[in-house]
Amino acid sequence: MGLDQLYLEALAVPAAVFKTVQHRPKIIFKQGKILTSAYIALFYEIPDHATAITVFRHSQNLFSLCLTHADLTYILGPILVTDVTAHDPTSTEARTIYLPQVLSTYSITRDQCLKQILALSQILHLSVTAEAVTSAFEQALRSDQFNDKLILVNFDDEGAHVSYAYEKALKTAVELGKPSMVHDAFVGLVNSGRIGILADGSNLRNIKNWGIISTSVTLRAAIHAGMDFDQAYSLNDHYVRTLETLTTYDDVMTGIETMIKDMAQRVHQLKSAHLSAPVRRAYQIIMNSPESTITVTQLANQLGLSPHYLSTLFTAEIGIPISRFRILVKINRAIEILHTTNLPLSEIAAILNFTDQAYLTREFKRFVGASPNKARKNPHLTDDWHLYNFTSINIG
Numbered sequence: 001m002g003l004d005q006l007y008l009e010a011l012a013v014p015a016a017v018f019k020t021v022q023h024r025p026k027i028i029f030k031q032g033k034i035l036t037s038a039y040i041a042l043f044y045e046i047p048d049h050a051t052a053i054t055v056f057r058h059s060q061n062l063f064s065l066c067l068t069h070a071d072l073t074y075i076l077g078p079i080l081v082t083d084v085t086a087h088d089p090t091s092t093e094a095r096t097i098y099l100p101q102v103l104s105t106y107s108i109t110r111d112q113c114l115k116q117i118l119a120l121s122q123i124l125h126l127s128v129t130a131e132a133v134t135s136a137f138e139q140a141l142r143s144d145q146f147n148d149k150l151i152l153v154n155f156d157d158e159g160a161h162v163s164y165a166y167e168k169a170l171k172t173a174v175e176l177g178k179p180s181m182v183h184d185a186f187v188g189l190v191n192s193g194r195i196g197i198l199a200d201g202s203n204l205r206n207i208k209n210w211g212i213i214s215t216s217v218t219l220r221a222a223i224h225a226g227m228d229f230d231q232a233y234s235l236n237d238h239y240v241r242t243l244e245t246l247t248t249y250d251d252v253m254t255g256i257e258t259m260i261k262d263m264a265q266r267v268h269q270l271k272s273a274h275l276s277a278p279v280r281r282a283y284q285i286i287m288n289s290p291e292s293t294i295t296v297t298q299l300a301n302q303l304g305l306s307p308h309y310l311s312t313l314f315t316a317e318i319g320i321p322i323s324r325f326r327i328l329v330k331i332n333r334a335i336e337i338l339h340t341t342n343l344p345l346s347e348i349a350a351i352l353n354f355t356d357q358a359y360l361t362r363e364f365k366r367f368v369g370a371s372p373n374k375a376r377k378n379p380h381l382t383d384d385w386h387l388y389n390f391t392s393i394n395i396g
Contacts, residue, residue, distance in 0.1 A: 003123050007119070008031065008076070008120075009031065013031075013032070013105075013106060014077060014106075016036065016074075017029035017073070017074050018075070020049070020072075021071075025043045027040075032105075034078070039075050042066070042075055043075065045141070046066055046068070046073070052067065052068060052069075052127070053065070053067055053121075053136045054136065055140040056077075056143040056145070058146050059097045061080055061097065062079070062105075062150070063113075064076065065079065065136075069124045069126055076117075079108060080249075081107075081108065081113055082108065082109055083109050083110055097150050097152055098152075099250050118133065151187055152191065166185065168383075169188060170185040172185070172221075173260075174222050174225065174260065175267065176225075176264075176267075177271045179264040179268065182260050182264050185340075186256075186257045186260060188340055190253070211243050211252055212240050215239045215263075222266065226267070243255055243256070275317055278313060279314050281303055282303060282310065286329055290332070291351060296311055296322050299322070318391050319391045319392025330363075331368065332386075335385065345361065345372055348360065348372070360372065367390070368385055369381075370382075
């Protein structure tokens with residue numbers, strides 16, 4: 001392994017090195033979780049491979065850096081440059097990004113990034129100056145290569161409110177005690193609109209303030225699900241202190257999501273603490289797969305019990321038969337889909353394995369008191385709806 005690759009390993013930055021063979025890129029080094037195909041796409045986006053350095057800008061402060069030396073191309077990134085802002089704060093570029101775990105990268109200042117590029121250039125014997133790197137940043141080329149991996153938070157002078165539907169989906173994830181639902185709901189919440197201006201000054205302060213409000217509001221959902229008041233307010237204090245110690249956008253956004261998942265996990269423990277092992281397992285199987293068509297017999301066989309015994313035990317501990325609980329879980333999922341997507345009812349019915357749209361509508365109206373279309377147009381109609389209203393689960 002050469003000094004160049006050792007240096008990249010020491011940086012621990014997502015990176016790839018290509019050797020051009022008959023005008024086609026052949027990868028000879030890669031680290032990080034970025035797909036090779038994404039790097040190949042960036043390789044072909046470089047307008048002139050005779051240019052020593054090219055910078056791609058994926059969002060306000062997310063960059064990929066490309067160095068070309070003879071038949072070798074080095075692509076570093078994506079890198080979150082923490083102190084870069086858009087020239088025009090009212091443009092669509094004025095966005096802060098939150099990177100999910102799937103897009104593994106790291107955060108540095110522009111000065112640190114400059115020094116790393118200059119050091120790598122010296123290792124490669126490239127005549128790249130600080131002025132050339134600065135110029136490449138200023139003339140960075142727009143790339144949409146990672147758009148499907150980014151969550152964008154827009155800022156402007158007017159601010160805006162996030163979607164009510166996604167906020168409700170996030171609260172629902174906590175009330176249900178399902179950490180697995182939090183990420184999708186959180187992504188939807190962040191992507192649904194701009195975070196309003198909550199503070200004068202930096203966007204980092206703005207995100208922290210939004211995080212404090214977000215966790216406080218979501219904690220109310222945890223209290224509604226049975227969490228002790230004293231515990232909830234102690235958690236709130238802990239979350240706020242933790243957020244205040246964070247120094248980058250990514251860390252703050254990741255911290256907010258982690259805190260909400262923690263709430264959901266605590267609610268999950270409250271909900272399942274008193275259930276017997278087979279009922280808890282059956283409960284989790286049904287909750288985790290609302291679309292499942294598993295029968296009571298199949299469920300019992302999976303748990304090594306007789307169908308009659310499982311049915312009796314489930315009804316005694318949950319308060320309703322398995323068949324009714326399954327319908328309620330489907331209705332609960334249908335409400336979430338109605339409020340967070342524009343999918344037609346026929347498609348929602350198919351996703352949840354209802355025999356047809358009419359059956360979904362009939363069961364929905366039976367348990368919710370309004371038709372799916374009416375609930376979609378008036379989200380407040382389902383504000384107080386919860387599948388646990390139909391059970392005798394002791395969640396306290």
